[in-house]
Amino acid sequence: MNIIICGVGGNGVILTTRILAQAAINEGFNVRIGASHGLAIRGGTVVSYLRIGSDAKGVIMPQRSGDILLAFEPLEALRQMKLMKDNAKVLLNNEPYIGVDAHLGLSKYPEIEEIISRLSETQELVEIEASKLAIKAGSQVMTNVVMLGSLASSKELPIKRDTLLNTILDMVPPQTVESNKRAFEYGEQAFHEKQN
Amino acid sequence: MKVNKNLLRDAGERVLLTGNEAIARGIIEAGAGITTAFPGTPSTQILDNLGPLAHQLGFHAEHSVNEAVAFEVAAGAALAGVRSVMVTKMLGVNLISDPLLVIAITGVNAGLVVVTADDPGQHSSQNAEDTRYFGMLGKIPVLEPMDGQEAKDMTKYAFELSEELQLPVFVRITSRICHSYFDVTFGEITPPKREGHFEKDPKRYVMISTLSRARQPILTEKINRAAVINESNPWNKVILIDKGEITTKTNPFKTEFGIIASGLTYPYVEEVLEKTKISAKVLKLATTYPLPKQLLNDYFKGLEKVLIVEECEPVTEMQIRAFAQREGIEVIIHGKEDQTMPRIGELNPDLVGGGIEKLFKVKFSEELTKPYLEVEAMLTKRVPALCAGCPHRASYYSIKEALRKNKKGGVILGDRGCYNQGVHEPIAGIDTCICMGASIAMASGMYQSGVKEPILAVIGDGTFLHSGIPSLLNAVQHRSKITVIIFDNSITGMTGHQPNACTGRNLMGDPTPEVDLADIVNGLGIENVKVVESFHTELLQDTITRHLEDDGPKVIISRGECAILAGRERRITKEKVTRARVAVETCTGCKVCMKKLGCPAFGWSSSGENEHLVILPNCNGCALCVQVCPKLAISIPMEKQIPLKTKQVVAGR
Ligand SMILES: Cc1ncc(C[n+]2csc(CCOP(=O)(O)OP(=O)(O)O)c2C)c(N)n1
Ligand code: SF4
Numbered sequence: 001m002n003i004i005i006c007g008v009g010g011n012g013v014i015l016t017t018r019i020l021a022q023a024a025i026n027e028g029f030n031v032r033i034g035a036s037h038g039l040a041i042r043g044g045t046v047v048s049y050l051r052i053g054s055d056a057k058g059v060i061m062p063q064r065s066g067d068i069l070l071a072f073e074p075l076e077a078l079r080q081m082k083l084m085k086d087n088a089k090v091l092l093n094n095e096p097y098i099g100v101d102a103h104l105g106l107s108k109y110p111e112i113e114e115i116i117s118r119l120s121e122t123q124e125l126v127e128i129e130a131s132k133l134a135i136k137a138g139s140q141v142m143t144n145v146v147m148l149g150s151l152a153s154s155k156e157l158p159i160k161r162d163t164l165l166n167t168i169l170d171m172v173p174p175q176t177v178e179s180n181k182r183a184f185e186y187g188e189q190a191f192h193e194k195q196n
Numbered sequence: 197m198k199v200n201k202n203l204l205r206d207a208g209e210r211v212l213l214t215g216n217e218a219i220a221r222g223i224i225e226a227g228a229g230i231t232t233a234f235p236g237t238p239s240t241q242i243l244d245n246l247g248p249l250a251h252q253l254g255f256h257a258e259h260s261v262n263e264a265v266a267f268e269v270a271a272g273a274a275l276a277g278v279r280s281v282m283v284t285k286m287l288g289v290n291l292i293s294d295p296l297l298v299i300a301i302t303g304v305n306a307g308l309v310v311v312t313a314d315d316p317g318q319h320s321s322q323n324a325e326d327t328r329y330f331g332m333l334g335k336i337p338v339l340e341p342m343d344g345q346e347a348k349d350m351t352k353y354a355f356e357l358s359e360e361l362q363l364p365v366f367v368r369i370t371s372r373i374c375h376s377y378f379d380v381t382f383g384e385i386t387p388p389k390r391e392g393h394f395e396k397d398p399k400r401y402v403m404i405s406t407l408s409r410a411r412q413p414i415l416t417e418k419i420n421r422a423a424v425i426n427e428s429n430p431w432n433k434v435i436l437i438d439k440g441e442i443t444t445k446t447n448p449f450k451t452e453f454g455i456i457a458s459g460l461t462y463p464y465v466e467e468v469l470e471k472t473k474i475s476a477k478v479l480k481l482a483t484t485y486p487l488p489k490q491l492l493n494d495y496f497k498g499l500e501k502v503l504i505v506e507e508c509e510p511v512t513e514m515q516i517r518a519f520a521q522r523e524g525i526e527v528i529i530h531g532k533e534d535q536t537m538p539r540i541g542e543l544n545p546d547l548v549g550g551g552i553e554k555l556f557k558v559k560f561s562e563e564l565t566k567p568y569l570e571v572e573a574m575l576t577k578r579v580p581a582l583c584a585g586c587p588h589r590a591s592y593y594s595i596k597e598a599l600r601k602n603k604k605g606g607v608i609l610g611d612r613g614c615y616n617q618g619v620h621e622p623i624a625g626i627d628t629c630i631c632m633g634a635s636i637a638m639a640s641g642m643y644q645s646g647v648k649e650p651i652l653a654v655i656g657d658g659t660f661l662h663s664g665i666p667s668l669l670n671a672v673q674h675r676s677k678i679t680v681i682i683f684d685n686s687i688t689g690m691t692g693h694q695p696n697a698c699t700g701r702n703l704m705g706d707p708t709p710e711v712d713l714a715d716i717v718n719g720l721g722i723e724n725v726k727v728v729e730s731f732h733t734e735l736l737q738d739t740i741t742r743h744l745e746d747d748g749p750k751v752i753i754s755r756g757e758c759a760i761l762a763g764r765e766r767r768i769t770k771e772k773v774t775r776a777r778v779a780v781e782t783c784t785g786c787k788v789c790m791k792k793l794g795c796p797a798f799g800w801s802s803s804g805e806n807e808h809l810v811i812l813p814n815c816n817g818c819a820l821c822v823q824v825c826p827k828l829a830i831s832i833p834m835e836k837q838i839p840l841k842t843k844q845v846v847a848g849r
């Protein structure tokens with residue numbers, strides 16, 4: 001299984017990938033995470049590839065081989081499209097980061113509606129209001145945990161729900177266990193609401 | 197200082213680690229006594245991980261002042277019989293090549309390992325050089341791991357090889373190995389030994405020409421011996437692939453096609469063969485210099501064509517070609533030189549697949565059909581920007597305003613650090629950026645060449661300490677009329693905030709003297725040095741304007757705290773930032789703030805009555821936009837602004 005996690009710097013892409021990978025290891029799978037990031041400066045594109053089980057080979061995956069895309073930002077989701085199989089599951093936090101360059105007309109940020117329609121054209125898109133739900137659970141920092149909750153409910157993952165949740169709770173600061181659990185559950189609920 | 201407890205787990209445990217962490221563990225398992233580096237993405241975190249463990253485990257760890265120094269510290273230890281390692285990104289190898297090529301001649305008395313990280317695809321570097329050439333240049337063996345496990349194990353082995361040969365050894369990795377995660381099974385930790393003893397032997401260690409010449413045959417003998425040792429290197433492996441499947445049956449398996457792959461490209465090769473169902477005899481080559489000759493002779497038996505897969509330059513390929521010619525082996529060699537594989541950029545499974553597709557009638561890559569291609573056309577790259585609240589933004593703003601009002605133009609020579617992001621619009625504050633320390637010397641060159649516009653050099657504290665000092669001294673001696681502005685945040689920011697001599701502590705967490713750059717500049721013979729706070733933009737502009745026309749070199753130190761570090765401190769002290777506020781009815785939507793500053797905390801609202809600026813949650817409350825807005829539409833209450841400490845220019849002593 002090939003999972004892509006993407007966003008902009010500060011979204012917690014790498015941490016999210018590590019949590020998923022650790023959960024997969026806890027279930028006895030082999031894993032590989034491919035990552036490469038540049039500088040300390042925030043706001044740039046960040047992507048990592050998680051390869052689980054028999055796909056755990058090279059750290060970069062071939063194009064059009066992704067099974068799941070977990071995207072923290074719409075334009076970044078679009079950027080990873082060429083890695084996805086047709087009809088792959090795309091979980092999207094619909095929270096655009098536009099950037100000053102686009103405001104100044106130095107680069108062009110596509111219309112949100114356009115991004116959504118492009119994503120839905122070839123993929124199975126599920127939009128999750130993860131940032132908002134994270135704030136409701138206590139802090140925007142937990143956006144990734146909301147997303148993981150949704151991912152767990154999507155039944156696409158070869159990892160059991162409780163394994164994933166416990167891995168998360170193991171890896172977050174002890175005083176935030178309760179709020180992280182809440183964030184995870186909000187993610188699950190949100191996914192179910194979308195499916196109904 | 198955060199200790200990475202993962203690195204201390206027991207032998208036998210399986211741990212998810214980055215390649216950088218795996219190498220750090222390998223260094224610990226080898227019991228190195230001295231570990232040094234100069235920060236450089238992608239390998240910085242090796243020492244960042246070792247530093248906080250140094251006292252606990254009993255080794256020494258430092259981010260040295262520059263790479264040459266880092267290597268020489270490690271070399272001193274290796275002559276004194278203590279295992280030592282120097283870690284660098286590939287650019288640092290350019291700096292260490294001078295001492296390295298001579299230490300190869302003296303040899304070492306304990307393992308001396310240089311870990312070098314190349315950056316194919318240039319994720320964070322100004323070139324894409326291949327440091328394996330330096331192995332050939334200096335007769336230094338090169339080992340190339342393919343994943344985290346090998347990175348750890350081969351680093352440990354590199355010390356043993358170095359001791360066996362009494363020669364420094366390179367471990368060559370690439371950025372993708374550094375930052376990717378692998379599950380790694382741990383070995384035993386060897387306690388570090390630091391009972392150094394230097395046995396004098398001038399014939400060996402005093403490398404004047406006559407004595408050095410006498411030792412050249414020894415070096416040649418060593419590198420020949422290395423080739424023999426590499427014959428039995430356990431990470432060199434021949435893998436038979438029968439119609440895509442790995443097989444151990446040599447009979448009836450037969451193929452005329454071979455692939456030689458090194459580093460992390462080997463798994464790509466496996467994946468491509470599996471899908472295309474091609475048969476091949478694959479050599480996973482870990483010792484890319486010097487080549488094991490017997491192993492290759494055996495490998496080439498029965499092969500008619502061979503594809504060579506490697507990151508960066510065709511270093512293995514050139515050697516294999518020469519080897520085949522020498523041994524009279526008739527084989528067609530494909531690789532980068534005949535453009536079967538691309539020579540530019542980072543490899544991936546699709547590019548390896550593309551190479552195979554050129555040689556066989558097969559298809560590896562899934563097609564990008566129309567909807568995917570259309571999406572590709574919609575993508576624009578994000579332009580990196582200095583962080584919200586970064587003092588460098590204030591410095592650039594002041595420099596550009598000063599030059600604009602001065603009306604005589606100006607050439608600004610840039611340097612390496614976060615501030616090189618100042619090249620992008622809207623800051624567009626630098627005209628050159630070459631390599632660390634080049635700004636000041638090149639500014640001198642421009643002045644001496646007769647450039648009439650004001651000439652400025654901008655350089656950070658870390659880079660000034662690394663290689664700016666000799667250039668400034670040179671400008672003093674030759675009376676170059678240049679204005680040097682040091683962006684002093686007292687930390688090496690770009691690579692992830694490593695301490696330097698200005699910081700007041702070292703990598704192991706020990707307090708150290710806080711070196712004041714003004715003292716250094718004074719000591720170089722420049723009296724004309726001013727210290728101004730970066731966010732004191734009026735004062736900074738005024739200072740620049742007043743000194744542009746002074747003769748000789750002058751230095752302005754623009755001082756401000758890195759916004760990321762300030763944010764971390766606030767999280768500890770639980771202090772809250774007061775974000776800038778926009779008076780929506782006053783903001784006319786002129787975008788002066790955007791055009792002059794381009795802070796990433798700027799958002800924009802075009803809905804409703806009037807367009808206006810929106811401040812995003814990542815605002816760090818630096819109040820620079822408050823100073824710049826011509827309509828006074830942005831505010832942070834005076835008492836909530838981060839106070840400016842210097843109310844006036846601090847003159848040099
Ligand atoms: C020879 C070499 N070594 C290392 C690097 C990596 N590198 C780029 S910028 C930089 C240091 C920046 O520090 P400083 O000048 O203090 O600026 P800051 O990022 O803090 O603004 C380093 C180490 C490099 N480019 N070249
Ligand atoms: S990391 Fe620090 S120095 Fe670098 S851009 Fe951000 S605030 Fe500026």
Ligand code: SF4
Nearest residue numbers: 585795815816819821
């Ligand atoms: S105060 Fe203004 S310039 Fe400073 S970080 Fe906030 S928005 Fe950016």
